[in-house]
Structure formats: C-alpha cells, structure tokens
Ligand SMILES: Nc1ncnc2c1ncn2[C@@H]1O[C@H](COP(=O)(O)OP(=O)(O)OP(=O)(O)O)[C@@H](O)[C@H]1O
C-alpha cells in the first residue's frame with residue numbers, strides 16, 4: 001500500500017528540485033490577495049497578501065487575536081472571506097464549484113489549534129479518519145498505520161485504543177498532529193503545533209514538520225508563538241498585525257530583521273511600535 | 281428592553297424577519313440532509329448507532345408513558361360513559377384515541393426530550409470545538425456524516441416505538457377494565473378489535489414517522505447552527521426540545537385535518 005502519490009516522491013528527489021524551484025516562482029502554491037473578513041463590526045482581516053511557494057515551510061507570526069487562525073481557515077474554505085482572492089496552485093478556490101473544492105481539500109491537512117479530535121471515536125480511528133473516509137485503507141490496516149504515525153509523534157501503540165478524552169492536553173495535540181499528517185497531504189496547516197508541549201517534545205514535533213516538508217515535498221504553513229520553533233520549521237516568516245501582513249522575510253532573521261515590529265515581537269519586548277491594548 | 285418599548289414596530293419586524301430566515305434555513309438544511317440519503321457514501325454504522333439510540337433506549341420511557349396513558353383513559357372514559365350507560369364503548373374509545381392520537385403524540389414528545397436534546401448537545405459541542413470543521417478538512421461532508429443518518433434513524437424508529445406504545449397502551453386499558461371496572465377479558469378485547477380499523481393504525485404510524493423526522497431535524501439543526509461555547513450548546517439544546525415539541529403539536533393538527541378530510 002502506498003500512501004503518497006508518485007509525483008510527490010519525484011518532487012523530493014534532488015535532481016528535479018531545481019526544476020520545481022523555477023516553476024514555483026511563477027505559480028505559488030498558495031496566493032492570497034486583498035483578503036478581507038469582518039465579523040459584524042469587527043474587522044479581522046484587512047487586506048491580507050501572502051505568497052507561499054511550493055515545498056516551503058512558512059511560519060505566520062502575530063499577536064493573540066490578530067487573525068492568524070482566521071487566515072488559514074479562509075484558505076481552507078472554512079470561513080468565506082468578504083472579498084479578496086485565494087489561489088491554490090493558481091486556481092481561485094473561492095470561485096470553484098463545491099465538488100471541485102472538496103476534491104482540492106483531499107490533498108490538504110490541518111491541525112486545529114484546540115485539536116478538534118472526535119471524542120466519539122478511539123484515537124486510532126481519529127488518526128486514520130481521512131484514509132478511511134477516502135477508502136484508501138481497510139479498517140484492519142488502519143490500526144497498523146495509526147500505530148506507525150502515533151510512533152512518529154512519540155505515542156505508544158496502546159494509546160490508539162484510548163478515547164481522546166482520556167489523554168492529556170499535550171497528548172491530544174500530538175494525536176491531532178498525527179491525524180493531520182497521516183494521509184500525507186500536499187499542503188499542511190499547523191495552528192500552534194507545539195503549544196502545550198514540553199521543550200523536548202516541541203523540538204521533536206518541529207523535526208517532524210521539517211521532515212514532512214523535506215521528505216514528502218509538502219508545503220507547510222505553521223502558526224507559532226515560539227521563536228525557537230519558528231526558526232526551526234520556517235524558511236520564510238510572515239508577520240500579521242492589524243489584519244495585514246506587515247513583513248515577510250527569512251525566518252533565520254527573526255529578532256534582527258531590521259523591521260521594528262518584527263524585532264519587538266521576536267524578542268518579546270514591551271516597548272516598541274506594537275502597543276498591547278491594555279486598560280490600566 | 282427600552283428599544284421594545286420605544287419602537288415596538290421595529291422589534292416586531294426584526295422578530296418576523298428573524299423567524300422567516302430561520303424557517304428558510306431549516307427548510308434548506310432539511311433538503312440538503314435528505315439529499316445526502318440518496319447519494320453515496322452511506323454511513324451504515326452511524327445510522328445503526330443512531331437507530332439503536334432512538335428506538336431501543338427510548339423504549340422504557342415510551343412504554344411507561346403508554347401503559348399509564350391507557351390506564352388513565354380507561355378510568356376517565358368510565359366516569360364519563362357510566363352517566364349514559366355506555367360503558368361498553370370504553371374499550372373502543374381507549375384503543376382509537378391511543379392509536380390515532382395519544383400514542384404518536386406522547387411518544388414523540390417523550391422522544392423529543394431525550395433524543396432532540398442529545399442530538400443538539402452532541403452536534404453543538406462538535407461545532408463549538410471545531411470538530412465539524414475538522415470533518416470537512418478530513419474529506420467528509422458533515423451533513424452526510426452527522427445529519428443524514430440521524431434523520432433517517434429517527435424517522436424509521438418512531439413508528440416502531442409507536443407500535444409498541446399502541447399495544448402497551450391497550451394493555452393498560454385492558455388491565456384497568458378487567459381488574460377494576462369488572463369487564464370480562466374476552467369481551468373487552470373483542471370490542472377493542474371490532475371497532476379498530478387499519479386506517480387508524482396507519483394514520484398513527486405516518487404521524488409517528490413525521491414526528492421522528494421533526495425531532496431529528498430540529499435537534500441536528502439547532503446543534504449545527506450553535507455557537508458560543510458551552511452556553512451556546514445549552515441554548516441549542518433547549519431550543520431543540522421546545523421547537524420540536526411545538527412543531528409536533530402543530531403538525532399533529534395539520535395531519536389530523538388531512539386524515540379526517542378523507
Ligand atoms: N467565528 C468567529 N466569530 C466572531 N469573531 C471571530 C470568529 N473567529 C475569530 N473571531 C475574531 O477574530 C479575531 C482573530 O481571531 P483568530 O482566532 O484568528 O486569532 P489568532 O491570531 O489565531 O489568535 P491566537 O494566537 O490567540 O490563536 C479575534 O479577535 C476573534 O475574536
């Protein structure tokens with residue numbers, strides 16, 4: 001049984017890498033232009049422009065409540081933006097008929113910020129949910145596959161038979177991560193993958209995300225508040241503030257990027273251009 | 281509050297618009313849910329799970345309700361009919377009112393409390409914890425996965441429950457008739473079946489199926505549209521029970537009118 005499609009394997013081969021790099025300059029994997037979204041009177045996204053190149057790891061940074069989760073939910077089609085363009089592989093997803101849009105979703109994985117595990121199903125069925133839904137695997141094989149993916153996120157096989165409610169917060173996060181990557185998607189979104197994990201497990205998960213990008217040739221968009229993790233998993237970083245992307249640059253430069261806002265955020269300084277709206 | 285006092289017309293208008301929007305939304309939701317019943321993939325396991333939940337686990341509640349209703353009916357009609365020396369009509373009055381009216385309505389109201397609330401709470405919790413969004417990202421249509429099996433299960437389970445309720449209700453009446461009111465058992469049963477027509481039973485079962493659909497529809501719809509955390513789920517649960525109870529009684533009138541006209 002093979003889980004990844006063959007063209008994805010080819011992408012990961014070093015020989016074809018140069019070719020992919022040149023084509024991806026023309027069509028980014030994900031392209032957002034002028035995306036706006038308001039909930040009632042509250043403007044959350046105010047013209048987001050973002051390009052994510054194929055096979056790249058991108059981290060999105062920004063203060064709490066700045067609209068990071070809303071941004072990726074817009075790309076996933078879970079929230080419909082008020083205006084703007086969202087393209088995946090050059091196709092405007094907002095204009096696609098529903099069936100084609102669903103087909104596009106088959107190749108996308110998502111880790112929700114709060115896990116969003118199905119508490120009516122045991123862990124192993126959660127992990128292999130997509131493979132089972134797409135009939136890519138039998139139920140008997142799904143157990144083995146679940147054990148394999150659970151091992152990747154540092155969980156024992158026995159965890160597979162528990163219900164999500166019986167797990168600690170960090171374990172739930174790792175199961176959710178396992179569920180997001182089990183079907184080996186082309187594009188993966190991670191909403192705060194390492195929040196709530198201990199530092200060592202955080203580093204392990206970061207390694208896993210890098211692995212998905214490097215080995216499977218996936219495109220990974222991660223949201224994180226952890227600068228060390230951002231530098232590890234991202235080649236590129238984008239900073240969102242007041243509903244707009246205010247800076248994009250190499251993730252290695254975080255903290256000394258030259259942009260006052262980014263440096264304040266990355267270094268966790270109280271003084272700077274970003275004023276937290278606190279009442280004294 | 282002040283706004284209602286100051287501008288009652290605007291408040292009435294807003295409420296009317298809101299109600300129209302809700303009715304339209306429920307109708308579209310129902311259409312979409314039903315349309316998934318004829319398009320694969322089908323979730324047989326989920327259907328069976330919901331069916332057992334509705335039919336089997338509601339059985340004790342519905343059975344008790346039916347038995348006591350039958351007993352009360354026999355007692356009450358005796359007090360009334362004795363005044364006209366018409367005691368012999370008691371058995372047929374009990375069976376006809378049970379089969380045509382009280383069986384379906386009381387069973388449906390009991391099930392609305394149990395099942396409507398549990399559907400709304402379960403789906404509502406899934407909504408506010410992003411599980412419904414997660415279904416979408418896992419190549420699964422939430423309407424097909426969560427709503428369609430429940431609609432079918434409740435629509436099929438309610439007629440079965442009502443059939444049981446009919447039998448047990450008649451038994452309750454027979455118990456009182458023979459033990460307390462001095463009827464001969466065979467005579468009571470004979471007059472029960474002499475006056476009962478197939479149409480009575482069938483109209484009751486059709487009503488039951490319609491009520492089952494309403495219960496599942498309001499439960500899933502209220503849950504699916506809920507927002508705002510635990511409080512939102514609580515509100516959805518209450519709304520599901522209240523709305524389905526009222527709709528059951530209203531629909532009962534409409535259906536009775538239709539059957540009566542024939
Ligand atoms: N469904 C919704 N309805 C109304 N408002 C919403 C909804 N979803 C998000 N918001 C609002 O949008 C804003 C951005 O939310 P979002 O979840 O994107 O924040 P975030 O950047 O992910 O923050 P955090 O780092 O804390 O997760 C918040 O102020 C929130 O109140």
Ligand SMILES: [Mg+2]
Nearest residue numbers: 068069113191
């Ligand atoms: Mg968030």
